[in-house]
Amino acid sequence: MKLLLRADASPTIGAGHISRVVAYAERAVARGWDVHFAGSTTNAEWLAARFDELAVPRLPVSSLAGLASGFDAVLVDHYGIGDVRAEVNASGARLVSIEDDVFGRRPADVVVDSGFAPGPRPEDGSGLVLRGAEYTPLRDVVLRARSRRSTSSPLQVTVVLGGGAEWASTVSLLLQALADTGLPFAADALVRGTPTLPPTVEGQAIRVAAPHAGLLDLLAGTDVAISASGVTFLELCCLGVPTAAVRLVENQAAGYRAALERGLACGLGSADTLGSRLPEVTETLRKLLSDASLRSRLSEASRSAVDGRGVDRVLDVLAGF
Numbered sequence: 001m002k003l004l005l006r007a008d009a010s011p012t013i014g015a016g017h018i019s020r021v022v023a024y025a026e027r028a029v030a031r032g033w034d035v036h037f038a039g040s041t042t043n044a045e046w047l048a049a050r051f052d053e054l055a056v057p058r059l060p061v062s063s064l065a066g067l068a069s070g071f072d073a074v075l076v077d078h079y080g081i082g083d084v085r086a087e088v089n090a091s092g093a094r095l096v097s098i099e100d101d102v103f104g105r106r107p108a109d110v111v112v113d114s115g116f117a118p119g120p121r122p123e124d125g126s127g128l129v130l131r132g133a134e135y136t137p138l139r140d141v142v143l144r145a146r147s148r149r150s151t152s153s154p155l156q157v158t159v160v161l162g163g164g165a166e167w168a169s170t171v172s173l174l175l176q177a178l179a180d181t182g183l184p185f186a187a188d189a190l191v192r193g194t195p196t197l198p199p200t201v202e203g204q205a206i207r208v209a210a211p212h213a214g215l216l217d218l219l220a221g222t223d224v225a226i227s228a229s230g231v232t233f234l235e236l237c238c239l240g241v242p243t244a245a246v247r248l249v250e251n252q253a254a255g256y257r258a259a260l261e262r263g264l265a266c267g268l269g270s271a272d273t274l275g276s277r278l279p280e281v282t283e284t285l286r287k288l289l290s291d292a293s294l295r296s297r298l299s300e301a302s303r304s305a306v307d308g309r310g311v312d313r314v315l316d317v318l319a320g321f
Contacts, residue, residue, distance in 0.1 A: 001319065002034040004059075004067060004093070007077040009044035011192075015211070016231035017077045018044040020098060022051070023137035024075060027311040029054045031319075038067055039078075043192075046213045050139070068093045073318055079104045079251070094321065096314070097126075098137075103251040112314055114234070116258035116305065128317060133234075136310040142235045143308045145220040149239060154184040154203060155223040155289055158241075160215065160232050161191060161248060161271075167228075168193030170246070173274045173281075174226055179204060180278070181286040188218060224288055224295065226268070229256040237264060240303030242295035244268050244288055264302045266294075 005024055007017040018041055028035045038059040041048035051058060059067060064084045068074045068091035076084065077098035085107045088095040097108035101115055109127040114136040121129065159174055161167040172195040178187060184203030189195060190211045197206055219225065219236065225243040227233045229252035236243045245265040247256040260267045266288050268274070268281050288294060 001028070001031075001073065002071045003028050003036070003318075004071045004074045005035065005037045005056075005077075006039055006064065006067070006074060006081070007037075008040045008080075009042055009048075010040060011043045013043075013079075014230070015044035015047055017098075018047045019139065019231050020077050020137045021075065022047055023139045023311050024315075025051060025054055025056050026140045027315055029056065031315065033315075036071075038062075046211065049213070064088055065091060076106070076108075077104070081106070083107055085109070094318070096318065100251055101254045110314070110317060114310055115255055116262060116264070117254070119254065130314060130317065133237075133305050134307070134310060135313055136234050136238070136306050136308075137314075138235060138238055138306070138308045138310065139216075141216040142238055145216045146239050146303075146308060148220055149241075150221050151223050152186075152221060154186055156221055157185045157187040157224045157226065157289075158218055158222040159187060159189040159191070159226040160211070161226075161228045161246065167191060167248065167271070168195045170248070170271045170274060172196040172198075173278065174246070174268075175206060177274075177278055177282040177285055178226070179206075180282040181289055183286060183289045185224075185289060190215065190218075226285070228252060229259060229265075233259070233265070234306055237302035237306040238308045240299040242266075242288060242298040243302070244285060246271050246274075262301065262305065263297065264305055265298065 005021040007021045009015045009018045035056050065087040068088045071093045073094045074088050075096040083106050085095045094109040096110045099105045099113050107124045107126050111126045111129045113131045118131045171191045176198040179198040186205045189208045225241045228248040229245045243265045246268045247270045259265045
């Protein structure tokens with residue numbers, strides 16, 4: 001089987017699409033498939049380095065009609081690419097489309113939406129539609145970290161909101177709320193840019209670094225995470241890390257609501273209103289840091305919801321065509 005992966009990353013787009021196609025590359029290569037990638041990896045170089053480790057060639061970006069020639073399947077994980085099924089099929093390949101509710105939606109031979117509670121989907125002539133958290137694509141490093149979770153004292157907190165520097169001010173507010181709990185913790189904030197660090201009390205420590213390849217090692221020892229409601233949140237669910245979730249952008253709204261409804265996270269609300277709700281956010285974090293039974297319930301629920309076998313379920317379908 002010859003598979004082409006098409007996705008982009010940028011400071012605006014974020015790194016989530018690259019993370020997902022890396023997961024597909026890992027599992028497909030493990031099956032002996034011939035895998036190629038095409039797309040921009042700006043702002044996600046630490047993730048895209050995995051392509052080189054897997055000996056996955058990177059192709060220059062061009063139209064999918066030209067790229068698809070010679071491949072058995074083309075997987076597209078991109079919000080900015082429209083209906084390309086006809087041209088991909090005309091090149092002799094099947095189209096696999098990754099969508100997040102209405103975002104990235106297009107007709108395809110195989111559609112994958114790994115949301116917790118996908119909404120109704122209109123008929124658009126697509127072939128097989130695979131929907132639900134059981135199809136969540138997760139990298140090998142996530143699955144390895146799942147098997148070696150540990151806890152610490154004081155609580156290890158990780159704040160991770162994605163790869164864009166525009167979230168530095170949001171991280172500043174979250175760190176302020178975290179410090180305002182007055183509880184002891186050691187926090188790592190992974191963010192591009194320079195957030196403002198709040199005054200801390202005895203027993204509190206905050207470190208700041210850019211997103212890096214050691215994230216999963218850090219998360220494996222994290223007691224509490226503060227995360228956006230995107231790809232990293234799904235990784236945290238697989239690991240069973242109790243999480244306070246933030247809705248950063250509109251395409252995370254459906255996943256954020258579903259996560260709270262299913263008891264997979266504590267909700268901190270929308271990023272654009274954090275400043276006006278800081279006491280409320282502080283109280284939510286105080287409860288999460290101080291209530292071990294709450295952390296245990298969140299851990300068990302989230303770990304059960306995302307088992308890490310999503311990519312293999314999709315590739316099994318492709319192999320069966």
